[in-house]
Amino acid sequence: MNERAAPVEPLTLELVGAMHSVATRLEDALDPLGLSLAKFGALSKLVAAGEPLPLSALAERLACVRSNITQLVDRLEADQLVVRVQDPSDRRSVRAELTAQGRALHTEGLRALEAAERDLLDRLSAPQQDDLLRLLRLLRERA
């Protein structure tokens, strides 16, 4: 029994707080490269796809709305990391294509993130790391 007042903070706020802390650490790791998590995420999806992606597809894979991608690609284009290319078969569609520079920076970002990841996860044993990933995926895969 605990005599003190009941916790005012729901469990989920702890979740959000911890995740915010992790995200901040990762942003800091990417910052020296001029990258943000948002930008790296987009580059990452483009590399994974292996080909230019329509902005709608990018929005779907990054779990955000289309208008967000319009602006994100604006900034990526200003950084010369991607270019917009027209789709001749459907003139409504615009695809984002990686530049050589974008591909190279993604590789650097990957290294930086993996270093930050080792720093972060070194606290946890290998089985703990597996557990964490499994639990988070359970939360995510909810309808």
Add this chain to the structure above:
Amino acid sequence: MNERAAPVEPLTLELVGAMHSVATRLEDALDPLGLSLAKFGALSKLVAAGEPLPLSALAERLACVRSNITQLVDRLEADQLVVRVQDPSDRRSVRAELTAQGRALHTEGLRALEAAERDLLDRLSAPQQDDLLRLLRLLRERA
């Protein structure tokens, strides 16, 4: 051995993705009340403190910069959930004080969050929930 290309996505991006998904779910739960996670977080810290807090203290407890709190309190004040009060003993200091309306809405928000929390965590057994919290705290408590 896996013949396919190595995963392009670092483990940490999975973490960020899961975080984003959870945060979105919680935002949705608060939305009908006209609350956001940011606003609820501030109300929650004020309720926990039991007294008006200087904006600096609020910034510290919410792990963000002061200028963020200035604007957040602007919006909370516009919603009539808090008021700014002057500190007679130090005229530099401004404290945020809950209104009755702010206190009431915090209670409603708490209920909404706890419902969303049950929805989210129902997937996990009680020991799994404990594990998740423990693991996240380990990640957070890093220097």
Add this chain to the structure above:
DNA sequence: TAAGATTGAGATCTCAATCTTG
């Protein structure tokens, strides 16, 4: 009309610079 993309308004956050008070 549907779909793809963009625009405009606004919420949330950061940083750098500034202003007042200590």
Add this chain to the structure above:
DNA sequence: CAAGATTGAGATCTCAATCTTA
């Protein structure tokens, strides 16, 4: 000068409305 708060600029995100093309 330090500290507390604010302001201004800009990044990131959402929603509603709009424009073009299918």
